[in-house]
Amino acid sequence: MLNIDSLETGIVIDHIKAGASMRVYKLLGLDKLDCCVAVIKNAKSSKFGRKDIIKIEGITDIDLDVLGFIDHNITVDIIREGKIVEKKKLVPPQYLKNVVRCKNPRCITSIEQGLDQIFQLHEVNGARQYRCIYCEQEYQSRQG
């Protein structure tokens, strides 16, 4: 059994769909942090069978909005002095800025690389979707 110490101060991102942790790691920009980050893949989960977990040590103020876009089942605990001081509720952000790219070859962002890639949340017939604010093309998860 793999053992990873519990955090004194930091963030635990739990219930990540098994196999999706590296995507979360990238989208949160964790590769740019100097602190200790543990990525646990395929941990046992009573709810999902398998899950991924990410533990970030020493930092509690990361912009986590994007997690609501990735998967609303993800849970986030903020730890201070070894205790959970806050359980963050994830809501899909209204806008995604430079998180994903528009793949529509007809979109202005396809030729003007300096533009921010901005997607806006839309609710259509009860379903949530993100659309490029420039061309209105829906973001498909198979896109990069």
Place this chain on the structure above:
Amino acid sequence: MRHLIDPLDFTKEEVLDLLDLADDIANDRFRYGEVCRGKKLATLFYEPSTRTRLSFEAAMLNLGGSVLGFSTADSSSASKGESVADTIRVVSGYADICAMRHPKEGAPLVASRYARIPVINAGDGGHQHPTQTLTDLMTIRRRCGRLNNLTIGLCGDLKFGRTVHSLMKSLARFEGIRFIMISPEELRVPDYIRDEVLKAKGIPYREVETMEEVMPELDILYMTRVQRERFFNEEDYIRLKDTYVLDTQKLKAAKETMAVLHPLPRVNEIAGEVDDDPRAAYFEQAQNGVYVRMALIMKLLGLTL
């Protein structure tokens, strides 16, 4: 400062006010001949469009203003790699208002975010064409006397046809509108229009493949051209371009009061013989485009008679 980027940027009431002004201009345009004296319109056309550009220029000239601009990307600094944002920042110092056409979707929205002058979307790729929509609404209202309780037939390229998408969004705000969409399967309206405009608002619609079967029901028949420039594949274009041709024979089944609209230019989707039929409204529609653009320029510049 207001821009017109999306056909829904104006409320329904603002649109109706604008159409009232356009009607007044149509009745006596010479009264408005000095409204824009000393004002300049920049026409930034990154792709060729004779009709829309001339319509904007005629509108500004009719108002007593002047025009400057370019009509292809080759003759602009875009060919040197200048961004839309930089171009509009510069042009904001040269003109009082601008109309932009661009082959890429969203370019006028980008411009509006950096502009110090009102920006009018004069067509962005296959996306939106709000001034064509205002023109269409004006023509429908003048022909039918109303914008509610109408059965609207949309025929041809409903997938890439931006005028169709803009018109559907705008008409969806009026009561009692019903759409009949006539197109080959490959050129049907995109899912997001069907879901967000039609299903979400509970607007009745049908999708059919021939115009003959629905002709007697229509108050408006809106014809479109299958546009070569929207296809990446020439074979698909050639296969689909002649799917629908309206002629006098097919018109026999239509109501006497029906109006045939077309954003123009047509290629061969409306036979020349239809031009003499009183139901042909497309040249009148092009004329209305000048009046409605005059009204729009006045509104965005905050000018009155």
